[in-house]
Amino acid sequence: MENATDPSESGHLVFVDSYDADSRYRRVWLRGLGWEPMEREEFEPRVRRLFPDIDLDDPGQVHWVDRPGQWPPWHPGEA
Numbered sequence: 001m002e003n004a005t006d007p008s009e010s011g012h013l014v015f016v017d018s019y020d021a022d023s024r025y026r027r028v029w030l031r032g033l034g035w036e037p038m039e040r041e042e043f044e045p046r047v048r049r050l051f052p053d054i055d056l057d058d059p060g061q062v063h064w065v066d067r068p069g070q071w072p073p074w075h076p077g078e079a
Contacts, residue, residue: 007029007031007063008031010063011060012031012060012061012062012063013030013031013047013051013054013061013062014028014029014030014031014047014051014054014061014062014063015028015029015062015063015065016028016029016062016063016064016065016068017029017035017065018065018066019065019066019067019070019071019072020072021072021073022072023037023072024039024071024072024073024074025037025038025039025072026038026043026071026072028043028046028047030046030047030050031051032050033050039071039074040071043071044056047062
């Protein structure tokens with residue numbers, strides 16, 4: 001499910017791929033590392049570890065393909 005947009009050319013530090021209601025993860029591209037599946041709880045700590053001074057609300061640094069700040073629902077016990 002590779003996004004048609006090449007995030008390495010976007011200038012963003014973080015690129016969050018499309019929301020997928022069938023998964024508890026969103027694919028997140030991190031400059032210098034590539035794509036990783038992430039849950040809501042791991043997104044901010046992971047991004048801040050790599051980019052300590054990032055402004056997560058700055059659309060010039062973090063690009064959301066759709067549904068900014070939203071994550072698919074997940075309930076304990078689900079895979």
